[in-house]
Amino acid sequence: MSDITELLLDSAADLLATRGFHGLRMIEVASRAGVSRQTVYNEFGNKEGLVQAVAVHKTEEYLTGIATRLKEDPDPWEAMRSAFRFTFEQTEKDRLVSAVLTGQNAEDLLPFITIRGHPILFHATEVVEQHLSNHFPGRHVRFTAETTVRLALSHLLMPSGDLDGAMDAVVRVARVTMDA
Amino acid sequence: MSDITELLLDSAADLLATRGFHGLRMIEVASRAGVSRQTVYNEFGNKEGLVQAVAVHKTEEYLTGIATRLKEDPDPWEAMRSAFRFTFEQTEKDRLVSAVLTGQNAEDLLPFITIRGHPILFHATEVVEQHLSNHFPGRHVRFTAETTVRLALSHLLMPSGDLDGAMDAVVRVARVTMDA
DNA sequence: TCTTTACAAAACCTATAAACATGTAAAGGT
DNA sequence: ACCTTTACATGTTTATAGGTTTTGTAAAGA
Numbered sequence: 001m002s003d004i005t006e007l008l009l010d011s012a013a014d015l016l017a018t019r020g021f022h023g024l025r026m027i028e029v030a031s032r033a034g035v036s037r038q039t040v041y042n043e044f045g046n047k048e049g050l051v052q053a054v055a056v057h058k059t060e061e062y063l064t065g066i067a068t069r070l071k072e073d074p075d076p077w078e079a080m081r082s083a084f085r086f087t088f089e090q091t092e093k094d095r096l097v098s099a100v101l102t103g104q105n106a107e108d109l110l111p112f113i114t115i116r117g118h119p120i121l122f123h124a125t126e127v128v129e130q131h132l133s134n135h136f137p138g139r140h141v142r143f144t145a146e147t148t149v150r151l152a153l154s155h156l157l158m159p160s161g162d163l164d165g166a167m168d169a170v171v172r173v174a175r176v177t178m179d180a
Numbered sequence: 181m182s183d184i185t186e187l188l189l190d191s192a193a194d195l196l197a198t199r200g201f202h203g204l205r206m207i208e209v210a211s212r213a214g215v216s217r218q219t220v221y222n223e224f225g226n227k228e229g230l231v232q233a234v235a236v237h238k239t240e241e242y243l244t245g246i247a248t249r250l251k252e253d254p255d256p257w258e259a260m261r262s263a264f265r266f267t268f269e270q271t272e273k274d275r276l277v278s279a280v281l282t283g284q285n286a287e288d289l290l291p292f293i294t295i296r297g298h299p300i301l302f303h304a305t306e307v308v309e310q311h312l313s314n315h316f317p318g319r320h321v322r323f324t325a326e327t328t329v330r331l332a333l334s335h336l337l338m339p340s341g342d343l344d345g346a347m348d349a350v351v352r353v354a355r356v357t358m359d360a
Numbered sequence: 361t362c363t364t365t366a367c368a369a370a371a372c373c374t375a376t377a378a379a380c381a382t383g384t385a386a387a388g389g390t
Numbered sequence: 391a392c393c394t395t396t397a398c399a400t401g402t403t404t405a406t407a408g409g410t411t412t413t414g415t416a417a418a419g420a
Contacts, residue, residue, distance in 0.1 A: 004393095026382070036394050037382095046383065122338070147331065147353055150338075154330040158302070172360075173327055173353060180356040184362095206413070216363050217413095226414065 005043055007033040012054050017094060021051060059123070062090060067127050076135040080128070080174060081167050084152050087124075088163060091156050125149045136178065144177045185223055187213040192234050197274060201231060239303070242270060247307050256315040260308075260354060261347050264332050267304075268343060271336050305329045316358065324357040 011032035015024050026047060030037045044050040066083045073079035125145050132141035151173055155166040191212035195204050206227060210217040224230040246263045253259035305325050312321035331353055335346040 025380095038384095038395085039393060041383070042393080047381095143349070143352075147349065150334040151327065151330055154334050158330075169323070169327065172323075173357065176356050176360045177353065180352075180359070205411095218364085218415095219362060221414070222362080 004033065004035060004039070008035070008040060008043060008050070009054055009057050012050055013058060016051065016054060024051070026050075062087070063123060063127060065090070066124055067131075070127065070131040076132065077171050077175060079131065080148070081171055083128075084167050084170055085163070087152065088156060088166075122149065132178070139178070141178070144174055147177055148174045184213065184215060184219070188215070188220060188223060188230070189234055189237050192230055193238060196231065196234060204231070206230075242267070243303060243307055245270070246304055247311075250307065250311040256312065257351050257355060259311065260328070261351050263308075264347050264350055265343070267332065268336060268346075302329065302333075312358070319358070321358070324354055327357055328354045 008029060012024070012029045015028055015032070019025075024047070026040055027037045029050070030040045033040075040050065044053055065086055069083040069086050070079045073082055128148055129141055129145035132139075132145055148170055151170050155170065160166060188209060192204070192209045195208060195212070204227070206220055207217045209230070210220045213220075220230065224233055245266055249263040249266050250259045253262055308328055309321055309325035312319075312325055328350055331350050335350065340346055
């Protein structure tokens with residue numbers, strides 16, 4: 001990916017987060033990245049293409065962020081805790097990220113951040129599944145993975161206010177469904 | 181609750197479901213119930229009061245619906261399955277119910293159907309908690325209750341398309357967290 | 361207790377024109 | 391090749407001003 005492309009994606013992500021899809025101006029994206037409006041069109045075709053690209057880019061960014069944290073800790077449950085904390089903190093920090101991950105508060109963004117109606121974070125199920133498979137080879141891990149992601153998503157959308165408690169709850173369910 | 185009050189709530193619920201908060205006309209609510217517009221104001225003060233009352237009414241209706249199904253089956257897990265099916269079917273049937281229960285697709289309704297930001301269905305946690313307490317006296321049931329409701333809500337908001345599978349998943353997690 | 365009538369204030373259409381943004385194209389510069 | 395500038399048709403917002411509808415309140419009457 002070229003430097004300019006990346007710059008454009010970052011500018012667009014910023015503006016998208018503060019102004020939303022409707023308030024996003026192609027010329028503003030261009031000038032922030034120091035290029036002409038035409039260049040944006042050359043790169044992404046049109047506004048939809050640009051926003052779509054931002055969504056894909058952000059999604060990749062967070063899925064790899066989660067995958068990285070899952071790999072970092074040798075203990076599978078501590079790794080999950082860490083990945084969940086990462087997701088939670090990113091979601092709190094950035095309204096756009098929140099929209100991309102969960103599909104909530106997306107308003108006009110929604111067409112871009114769901115695939116077959118499911119928010120993109122559900123791709124995280126595959127990441128978690130892979131993680132569990134690595135630690136428990138030969139076991140059925142799909143159910144635990146999906147349950148964990150659904151539960152984590154629930155805590156993202158409707159926080160109890162107690163982050164540690166939420167992480168404990170998710171990990172506890174993960175352990176207990178693996179033991180069963 | 182007087183007959184007229186109930187009639188007004190039903191009329192308002194109907195109209196709210198089809199026209200939304202914005203399209204709801206006080207005079208239409210009145211004429212459907214066969215009373216004057218003024219009577220509606222006497223009863224509920226203003227439009228907000230009316231809609232608030234509808235939300236509370238619908239909530240009670242569904243919480244008692246859930247409680248009833250939980251009591252009907254002697255097997256605690258079959259009872260949960262039945263209560264979940266009830267909730268799922270009602271949510272599919274009625275857009276307004278869906279909004280009241282989950283807080284999704286609520287648009288201008290949202291201020292009325294959440295309490296401290298949480299959709300009213302979270303009151304169901306208390307109902308489920310009571311249910312589990314009855315079947316497992318002396319045990320800690322709060323965690324299972326909350327987990328179950330969060331998971332069920334997740335399946336309501338993001339259905340996998342497989343209702344039976346969803347019910348199985350919820351009940352399975354409930355059992356396994358009680359066994360632990 | 362409910363209805364009718366009346367009314368001010370607010371919210372809502374509707375039509376109009378001006379300003380702005382999008383998307384496409386062509387010519388020119390590095 | 392890649393980006394910029396300029397230009398233009400098309401579609402969308404925005405602002406304005408009017409007329410209408412709806413809300414919310416009040417008072418008198420069945």
